[in-house]
Amino acid sequence: MQAGAARDLERLARERLSQADLAFDSIRAFAGSRRLTLVVEGLPAGQNARMDLRKGPRSGAAEAAIAGFVRASGIDRGALIERDGAYWAERVEPGRPMADILAQMVPEMVAAFPWPKSMTSAGGSLRWVRPLRRVLCIFDRKLVPFSLDGLESGDLSEGHRAMGARMPFRARDFGEYREALAGHFVVLDVEERKRRILQGADRLCAERGLRLVRDEGLLTEVAGMVEWPTPLLGSMDPDYLSLPPEVIRTSMRVHQRYFAVCEGDAGALAPFFIAVANIEAADNGLLIAAGNARVLAARLADARYFWDEDCRRSLESRIETLAGVTFHARLGDLQARALRIGALARDLACFSGADPELAAHAGRLAKADLVTAMVGEFPELQGVMGGYYARAEGIDAQVADAIADHYRPQGPGEAPPTAPVSMAVALADKIDMILGFFSIDETPTGSRDPFALRRAALGVIRTILDARLRAPIREMARLSEFATPEVIATVVDFFHERLKALLRDQGARVDLIDAVFALDDDDLTRVVERIDALQRFLETPDGANLVSGYKRAANILSAEARKGPLPTGAPDRAGAPGAEAGLFDALSAVRPVVVAALASDDYVAALGALAELRAPVDVFFDQVLVNSNLATERDNRLRLLRQIDDVMGAVADFSRVSG
Amino acid sequence: MTLSAALSFQQIILTLHDYWSAQGCVILQPYDVEVGAGTLHPATVLRALGPKPWRAAYVQPSRRPSDGRHGDNPNRLRHFHQYQVILKPNPSDMQDLYLGSLEAVGIDSTLHDIRFVEDDWENPTVGAWGLGWEVWCDGMEVSQYTYFQQVGGLDVSPVSGELTYGLERLALYVQGVDNVFDLAFNDRQSPDFRTYGDVFLENERQFSAYEQEAADVAMLKRHFRDMEAEAPRLLASHGRRGQPLILPAFDYVLKASHLFNLLDARGAIAVAERQSYIGRIRDLCKACATAWVQLEAAGA
Numbered sequence: 001m002q003a004g005a006a007r008d009l010e011r012l013a014r015e016r017l018s019q020a021d022l023a024f025d026s027i028r029a030f031a032g033s034r035r036l037t038l039v040v041e042g043l044p045a046g047q048n049a050r051m052d053l054r055k056g057p058r059s060g061a062a063e064a065a066i067a068g069f070v071r072a073s074g075i076d077r078g079a080l081i082e083r084d085g086a087y088w089a090e091r092v093e094p095g096r097p098m099a100d101i102l103a104q105m106v107p108e109m110v111a112a113f114p115w116p117k118s119m120t121s122a123g124g125s126l127r128w129v130r131p132l133r134r135v136l137c138i139f140d141r142k143l144v145p146f147s148l149d150g151l152e153s154g155d156l157s158e159g160h161r162a163m164g165a166r167m168p169f170r171a172r173d174f175g176e177y178r179e180a181l182a183g184h185f186v187v188l189d190v191e192e193r194k195r196r197i198l199q200g201a202d203r204l205c206a207e208r209g210l211r212l213v214r215d216e217g218l219l220t221e222v223a224g225m226v227e228w229p230t231p232l233l234g235s236m237d238p239d240y241l242s243l244p245p246e247v248i249r250t251s252m253r254v255h256q257r258y259f260a261v262c263e264g265d266a267g268a269l270a271p272f273f274i275a276v277a278n279i280e281a282a283d284n285g286l287l288i289a290a291g292n293a294r295v296l297a298a299r300l301a302d303a304r305y306f307w308d309e310d311c312r313r314s315l316e317s318r319i320e321t322l323a324g325v326t327f328h329a330r331l332g333d334l335q336a337r338a339l340r341i342g343a344l345a346r347d348l349a350c351f352s353g354a355d356p357e358l359a360a361h362a363g364r365l366a367k368a369d370l371v372t373a374m375v376g377e378f379p380e381l382q383g384v385m386g387g388y389y390a391r392a393e394g395i396d397a398q399v400a401d402a403i404a405d406h407y408r409p410q411g412p413g414e415a416p417p418t419a420p421v422s423m424a425v426a427l428a429d430k431i432d433m434i435l436g437f438f439s440i441d442e443t444p445t446g447s448r449d450p451f452a453l454r455r456a457a458l459g460v461i462r463t464i465l466d467a468r469l470r471a472p473i474r475e476m477a478r479l480s481e482f483a484t485p486e487v488i489a490t491v492v493d494f495f496h497e498r499l500k501a502l503l504r505d506q507g508a509r510v511d512l513i514d515a516v517f518a519l520d521d522d523d524l525t526r527v528v529e530r531i532d533a534l535q536r537f538l539e540t541p542d543g544a545n546l547v548s549g550y551k552r553a554a555n556i557l558s559a560e561a562r563k564g565p566l567p568t569g570a571p572d573r574a575g576a577p578g579a580e581a582g583l584f585d586a587l588s589a590v591r592p593v594v595v596a597a598l599a600s601d602d603y604v605a606a607l608g609a610l611a612e613l614r615a616p617v618d619v620f621f622d623q624v625l626v627n628s629n630l631a632t633e634r635d636n637r638l639r640l641l642r643q644i645d646d647v648m649g650a651v652a653d654f655s656r657v658s659g
Numbered sequence: 660m661t662l663s664a665a666l667s668f669q670q671i672i673l674t675l676h677d678y679w680s681a682q683g684c685v686i687l688q689p690y691d692v693e694v695g696a697g698t699l700h701p702a703t704v705l706r707a708l709g710p711k712p713w714r715a716a717y718v719q720p721s722r723r724p725s726d727g728r729h730g731d732n733p734n735r736l737r738h739f740h741q742y743q744v745i746l747k748p749n750p751s752d753m754q755d756l757y758l759g760s761l762e763a764v765g766i767d768s769t770l771h772d773i774r775f776v777e778d779d780w781e782n783p784t785v786g787a788w789g790l791g792w793e794v795w796c797d798g799m800e801v802s803q804y805t806y807f808q809q810v811g812g813l814d815v816s817p818v819s820g821e822l823t824y825g826l827e828r829l830a831l832y833v834q835g836v837d838n839v840f841d842l843a844f845n846d847r848q849s850p851d852f853r854t855y856g857d858v859f860l861e862n863e864r865q866f867s868a869y870e871q872e873a874a875d876v877a878m879l880k881r882h883f884r885d886m887e888a889e890a891p892r893l894l895a896s897h898g899r900r901g902q903p904l905i906l907p908a909f910d911y912v913l914k915a916s917h918l919f920n921l922l923d924a925r926g927a928i929a930v931a932e933r934q935s936y937i938g939r940i941r942d943l944c945k946a947c948a949t950a951w952v953q954l955e956a957a958g959a
Contacts, residue, residue: 001777033775117779119790119806122748122817130777130790131751131806161758162768225776256798275798277772287835288772291797294837298734305728324929371930 001116002031002190002224005129009038012109020047020101030188033225035157037188039174045140046097056080056087099139103146103153106137110148124149134158134168141172159184160228162279185280186227193223200231201274205261208233210270213260215253222257226278232285234258234293238271240300243307244388245269250378251299258296306373310385311392315368315403322367328451331436338367340481345428347479351471352427354420355398362402362425365390369403383407398422409459416463423463430456431476438491439482457498464524473522492522499524509535511658518653526601533603534652542611549617550654553641556626560638571639579616579623580637586616587643594647606651617644665834667843668855671764671826672718675742678763679716682756684744687717692910693917696721696782697743697823701909704785706745707810707819708948709955713747718826722917724924727867730860733838734799734828737867738859742824749806749820757794757804757822765833772797780805784916784940786812786948789821801829811948812941827855876927879918886915890943894950905950912943 006029014027017040025042056069059082066087070077073089081088110128118127126132126149137144137153146153156168157177163185171177178188187193197219201212223229240248245268252258252273259274275292277285323335331337345363349356369375369386378385387404391397398421405417406425417426437443437451444453464471473495477488496517503513508531516530537543560566573584590609597605626637648654666674676686690700697719698704706713719741727737746753754775758768766773774795780803781788791805803823807815827839836842840856893908919936922928928936 033777117790119808120816120818121806122750122820130792131749133751162773225774258798277797278774279769279772281770281772283770285772287770288797291771291799291832294733294831295797295799297837298732301732302728302735305732321929324932326930 001129002033003220005036005113005115006031008114009036009109012112013038013040013105016105016109017043020105021050022047022098022101031190031224032186032188032193032227034161034227035186037177041174043098043139047095047101049095050093052091052093054089054091056089058086061087099142099144102137102139102144106135106144106153107146107148126151136171136177138172138177157181159186160279163228187229190220190223193226193229194219197223197229197231197276200229201259201276204231204233204274208272209264210261210272211264211267212274213249213262215259218253218257218259222276225257226276228278228280230277230280230285232275232277232289232292233261234273234275234289234296236271236273236293236296236300240304241269241271243300243303244384246381246384247303247307247374247378248300250381251303252296254378254380255299256292256296258292302377303374306377310372310374310389314393315365315386315389315395318368318371319364321371325370328436328440330440334367334370337432338364340432341366341425341428343481344432344479345424348427348431348471348476349420349424351469351476352420352423352467354424358396358398358421359402359424359428361396362399362406362421363428365395365399366403366406366425366429402426409462410455416459416466418467423467423469426463427460427471427476430460431480432482434460434491434494435477435480435482435487438494439484439487443490443494453494454498457495458502461495461499461502461524465528468525470523470525473524475522495522495524499527503528503531511656512538512652515652515654515656518656526603530603530652533607534657537607537611538657540611542614543607545618546610546614546648547654547657549614549621550644550648552621553617553644554655557638557641557645566642567635567638569639571636571643576636577624579619580640583613583616583620583640583644586613587640587647591643591647594650598650603651610648610651613644613647665843666765666830667834667845667847668826668830669845671830671833672740672742674764675760675824676716678760679714679744682714682746684714684716684746687715689717689719690913692913693722694719694913695723695916695920697741698782698787698821699785699913699916700743701906703743703745703819703821704787704810704944705905705909705948705951707747707807707815707821708813708952710817711747711955712817713745713819716742716744719743722920724866724870724920727863727870727924729867730840730856730863734831736827736839736859736863737870738862740826742822742826744822745819746822747819748817753820753822754804757802761796764829766796766829771832775804776800778803778805783937784919785810785944786941791821796829796832799828799832801825801832811951812945813948813952830855870921870924872925874921874925876922876925879922879925879927883915883918883922886911886918887939887943890915891946894946902954903950905947905954908943908950909947912940912947915943916940 010027010029017024022043024040027040030037054073057065069087069089070080073091075089075091081090115129118129120127121131132148132151134157135148135151135153136155136157138155143155144153155170155172157171158168159181165184169180169184171180181188187196205212248269249260252260261270261272261274262268263270273296275289277288281288319335319338322338323333325334327334327337342360342364346356346360349359366386369389370382372385372389374385375382383406384404387400390400390403398419401419402422402425405422406429408414408426409416417423433451433456434453437453442451473492474488477483477491500513500517504510512531512534516527516534521527538547557566571584573581576584590612593609594606597609624637626634626641628634628637680686687702694700700717700719702715702717706715720738721741722738724737726735728735750756761768761773775792776795778791778793780791787807787810789805789807791803793800794802794804801824805821807819807821809815827842830842831839834842840854840860842855844853844855844858846852890908890911893904893911896904898904919940
């Protein structure tokens with residue numbers, strides 16, 4: 001929220017300054033737990049006078065309307081201008097001193113501030129994120145006076161709540177303000193606070209040969225909670241290290257905002273943590289570190305309790321409980337979903353090379369941990385906990401891993417699963433979700449994707465591509481309970497769109513993506529292999545020239561098609577001149593090779609065969625005039641050109657290739 | 660601070676009573692119906708509604724059946740004590756008043772890390788929300804600090820400031836103790852010295868087992884239905900001055916709310932049913948709130 005508030009403050013100021021035609025050199029905003037600060041450098045001393053032209057009623061409007069406009073504009077009736085069928089009022093807006101402008105602008109910004117949630121406090125009508133205590137507003141070292149719902153602006157601010165003088169201080173420019181804050185134990189800039197936290201934490205860890213586990217999100221959050229960051233090293237009972245490390249880390253992060261610490265080289269969690277206090281205490285933080293350790297001990301005791309309670313029931317027995325949890329009003333409860341995922345995983349096992357029974361078992365149990373106490377407490381441990389509980393029950397390790405990994409990949413930074421059973425369940429989970437929501441018309445539109453179906457599709461795509469699975473989307477989708485011909489068709493389009501977006505992001509040529517997608521292939525691994533091969537082919541002289549020849553043929557064919565229907569049937573070799581017969585022979589030789597290569601998915605061989613066409617095509621266009629005066633000759637040559645299109649079109653839609 | 664010099668559990672309560680009494684609060688006794696939090700006391704939830712100023716402070720024993728740990732957790736309890744302060748309208752120096760109260764009980768803010776952590780507070784069963792802070796002492800949430808914006812689904816004006824201290828947790832820091840059952844309940848030097856565990860450990864053990872294992876689900880469900888029917892019936896009944904019986908009706912809402920918590924702890928409420936139960940309690944609470952506001956407007 002703080003970073004958002006700083007951005008909003010800067011944006012509101014920028015917008016208003018530019019509306020008022022006020023230039024400045026720089027603008028910066030800072031946010032912290034108790035203050036929002038905006039500093040604009042290089043503003044002029046005031047605003048220049050400006051011409052303000054305002055449009056009034058149209059010509060010939062009722063006199064009352066014109067009189068009203070004149071009054072509202074504050075000009076004489078005689079000064080009204082009539083132009084382009086309307087009245088206009090032209091007025092010189094006198095320039096105003098900057099302090100006046102700011103005294104109006106700042107209260108407007110406060111009133112317009114887009115807090116996600118705001119409040120009023122007793123006796124006031126001002127909406128702000130929490131009760132507003134002070135407003136300091138200075139321009140050119142002078143106080144800018146205004147009132148906010150009874151709160152007068154001033155040149156005083158306050159520093160740290162518990163450290164230093166604990167008295168308001170005066171500041172008349174940004175340098176003074178920043179320095180006074182530092183003198184009152186407040187670090188203004190969040191980046192500086194982050195630096196201090198990391199440096200302090202690294203030093204504490206290094207002293208004991210430990211290593212801080214980096215966590216950028218946590219760092220930002222903690223830096224927003226403290227004004228005078230003071231990292232402390234605390235310890236915990238090593239007995240708790242028998243809990244899953246994910247549980248310990250999540251409990252630390254979510255409940256306590258502590259950083260985890262690991263053993264220097266081994267990388268295993270160490271029985272320590274880093275907490276960031278807001279004060280430097282006289283006892284070097286001993287009391288604070290002990291207090292933080294006490295809280296963590298209670299949290300971990302709770303986690304141990306959840307673990308023990310959860311282990312008292314099998315995952316299988318929880319499937320019944322899943323019936324009480326709604327997945328989506330129109331897609332039934334979680335029990336139904338678990339059973340669907342189990343069935344689908346069994347059917348998808350063949351695509352990832354998994355044992356169908358293991359895949360079915362893992363799929364069925366994949367959602368069981370959603371009704372455990374631990375996942376109730378830490379929703380982000382879904383899947384992970386299921387995996388641990390499955391192992392604790394003695395369930396097959398492949399099944400346990402699949403339960404743990406089936407949500408993966410959840411973001412660009414996370415790798416998809418690679419074990420066959422895990423892949424089958426990960427695919428089943430996502431395909432069930434995508435088909436389900438598509439079947440009730442809950443498809444993503446624009447920026448709206450409430451069920452994260454795009455991420456799910458990307459997960460399927462990355463799982464397939466990373467493992468080079470031959471898993472055609474249509475065949476997989478058909479296995480879902482929600483499959484209808486319409487749903488399958490939209491889902492295949494959806495996957496094509498997502499794959500295109502992924503490939504574009506990875507820097508593939510858009511024209512080649514289009515050329516291969518035109519074949520409507522739903523085997524995504526093959527699509528990507530083809531795009532790669534095509535790209536390499538086009539980088540060879542044969543490839544580039546062949547595309548020119550192809551385009552020439554296509555241009556002639558489309559020009560002729562405009563004049564009348566193109567001749568059908570196969571060309572005839574008899575009586576053809578050498579170059580024409582040569583192309584005929586080359587096509588006859590290449591066609592079966594291409595067909596055979598494609599049938600065995602050897603795309604490189606298919607392209608290699610096409611390369612054989614390059615020379616005969618070049619010779620043909622050099623030596624043969626397609627538009628012969630003899631209709632039979634012309635028709636035969638057009639038939640030949642159509643064959644180039646046929647043979648090459650089976651490999652890619654070369655008309656979409658640029659260059 | 661040495662252990663012996665630190666305030667006992669009951670001295671903390673007496674000190675807070677003195678402190679808030681000096682701020683003009685009426686010092687009330689706990690409400691005698693089982694509740695999950697001090698907010699639910701009618702002195703907070705009903706008095707926060709309407710225009711009349713109000714300052715009150717009281718201890719509220721609070722029951723959270725799902726938090727039962729059979730006395731094994733160092734600070735999680737199914738029965739604990741909240742110290743509740745309501746200041747309506749909220750004074751502008753409320754944070755300073757709060758920090759002053761911590762000092763009064765012996766929390767030295769130059770040795771302890773007192774942190775105000777932004778928190779959007781809501782209690783869906785009473786249709787209430789507000790903005791404020793969790794107050795952390797060395798990483799432990801020891802208080803909740805809220806500016807009420809809505810109660811019973813109604814916007815409030817003037818805004819009340821609510822302070823809720825978790826007395827046991829606060830006492831851990833005041834006394835420098837790691838386990839709540841080791842807290843000094845009364846004077847450590849007294850021949851009649853008792854720890855918190857002497858007073859409450861057996862309660863935790865028996866009630867954890869009762870609430871999570873032994874409670875009769877069928878009976879609890881039946882009682883819930885009874886309470887749910889009784890509240891609207893009382894709202895439709897009238898006292899001698901023609902006023903609806905809001906306070907008695909609200910008692911039944913509280914009883915229904917506690918029965919729901921018991922059923923929840925027994926695992927007898929499916930996840931899909933939860934929202935429906937909470938909604939039913941909230942609707943009853945809203946009806947009480949609306950009637951209360953009307954009664955206040957009529958000048959009762």
